[in-house]
Amino acid sequence: MKILFKNANIIDSDRCELNKNVLVNDGVIEAIFGQTDSLPEADEVYDLRDKWLMPGMVDMHTHLNAETGINKSGVNGKLWRMLTPSPEKAIHFLRNAQLTLMAGFTTVRNCGHVTYYTPEDVAVREAIYHDVAVGPNVIACAGFITMTAGHGDLSYPQKLRRLPEYGMGERCFNGPWDCVEGVREKVRNGADFIKVMASGGMGSSGDEPDWPNFTVEELSAIVSEAHALKRKVAAHTHCREASIRCIEAGIDTIEHGCGLTDDLCEMMVEKGLYLIPTMRVVDVLVNSDDKEEAKKAALLVDDHHRAFRSAIKTGVKMAYGTDSINALKHGENGLEILNMREGGMSSKMVFDCLTSNAADALGKADVQGYIREGYNADLIVTAKQPVENIEYLSEAGHVELVMVRGKVVKNTMERPF
Numbered sequence: 391m392k393i394l395f396k397n398a399n400i401i402d403s404d405r406c407e408l409n410k411n412v413l414v415n416d417g418v419i420e421a422i423f424g425q426t427d428s429l430p431e432a433d434e435v436y437d438l439r440d441k442w443l444m445p446g447m448v449d450m451h452t453h454l455n456a457e458t459g460i461n462k463s464g465v466n467g468k469l470w471r472m473l474t475p476s477p478e479k480a481i482h483f484l485r486n487a488q489l490t491l492m493a494g495f496t497t498v499r500n501c502g503h504v505t506y507y508t509p510e511d512v513a514v515r516e517a518i519y520h521d522v523a524v525g526p527n528v529i530a531c532a533g534f535i536t537m538t539a540g541h542g543d544l545s546y547p548q549k550l551r552r553l554p555e556y557g558m559g560e561r562c563f564n565g566p567w568d569c570v571e572g573v574r575e576k577v578r579n580g581a582d583f584i585k586v587m588a589s590g591g592m593g594s595s596g597d598e599p600d601w602p603n604f605t606v607e608e609l610s611a612i613v614s615e616a617h618a619l620k621r622k623v624a625a626h627t628h629c630r631e632a633s634i635r636c637i638e639a640g641i642d643t644i645e646h647g648c649g650l651t652d653d654l655c656e657m658m659v660e661k662g663l664y665l666i667p668t669m670r671v672v673d674v675l676v677n678s679d680d681k682e683e684a685k686k687a688a689l690l691v692d693d694h695h696r697a698f699r700s701a702i703k704t705g706v707k708m709a710y711g712t713d714s715i716n717a718l719k720h721g722e723n724g725l726e727i728l729n730m731r732e733g734g735m736s737s738k739m740v741f742d743c744l745t746s747n748a749a750d751a752l753g754k755a756d757v758q759g760y761i762r763e764g765y766n767a768d769l770i771v772t773a774k775q776p777v778e779n780i781e782y783l784s785e786a787g788h789v790e791l792v793m794v795r796g797k798v799v800k801n802t803m804e805r806p807f
């Protein structure tokens with residue numbers, strides 16, 4: 391199907407050009423051209439006069455496996471994820487993915503959940519890819535890799551996890567060879583990337599965020615096996631020691647990054663590693679109803695902001711991630727923009743984090759993240775120039791049109807075509 395956007399102001403990390411025509415054909419940007427007497431034939435034509443056409447945004451860190459309409463079931467998030475059968479979870483996952491898409495996020499990287507060997511992210515990715523359902527491009531990890539007593543292992547209410555006969559608890563991996571098996575298992579189950587829990591966290595219970603999870607040997611085994619199978623590795627870290635181990639092991643993206651200091655950031659720059667800072671999650675969880683979670687967030691929050699400032703100062707490559715789940719609602723993914731701006735990042739840098747940097751961190755900068763001929767037609771439309779006014783995109787309603795894989799799936803522009 392051919393779709394023509396006419397009279398568009400087009401903008402990406404490298405270009406800003408007014409009044410252009412963009413022809414999309416079969417999911418790809420086929421041609422970009424200036425004003426002409428004869429426009430090409432197209433199945434659909436959209437007049438984008440005075441509007442801005444930009445690459446679809448990317449959320450590099452989300453958890454779509456959560457109840458849509460939080461607590462409608464009356465069960466808290468942790469319990470819901472444990473007790474809900476996989477087919478039902480997959481439907482909630484899809485709905486959350488669609489809400490995220492409508493906010494302008496055409497690609498989401500799902501950073502793990504309790505799977506019991508049934509990874510819903512892979513199932514939903516396949517359904518969307520084969521046009522069974524509308525949704526964003528889903529980058530799946532098929533569940534995280536965690537060690538025994540690690541952040542992933544302890545993401546259950548404490549009492550329940552003492553009852554292994556009920557089948558509670560995630561498969562844990564311990565020792566380098568077991569970790570290698572973990573990578574192979576995830577890849578066999580359909581993982582596009584590997585997510586590893588490299589420190590304690592806020593959402594787990596009974597641990598501390600400053601517990602490093604996995605030794606350097608284990609992390610190095612994960613990275614080398616994942617890279618051999620052409621998968622990138624993302625690691626959750628909330629403390630300095632975990633970050634040191636991850637940097638040494640060559641983890642591709644460090645998630646959250648509390649505890650990063652200038653010296654560690656400089657090592658990340660040297661190795662070309664990415665940080666996905668997820669600023670909002672710690673700021674929000676300070677007010678969590680869960681007392682343990684709130685206490686841990688309060689301990690981390692200053693350190694997290696310091697790490698973010700260090701990363702900006704030293705020039706660490708960063709991309710955008712929200713850690714959306716429960717209190718951070720799917721469909722409100724744009725709100726992280728405000729936290730990144732308040733944390734000291736420029737509007738242009740946030741724009742890059744959302745588009746070109748994310749594409750680079752995914753290893754897809756040759757097909758995604760820019761408006762270029764031959765690139766994927768994942769595009770959004772907004773009324774304000776987004777590089778200078780990135781805050782405008784924090785509201786889903788300000789994304790007026792969404793195209794994913796060459797199809798328009800949202801259009802709220804009030805104008806005749």
Ligand SMILES: [Zn+2]
Nearest residue numbers: 451453501713
């Ligand atoms: Zn997360």
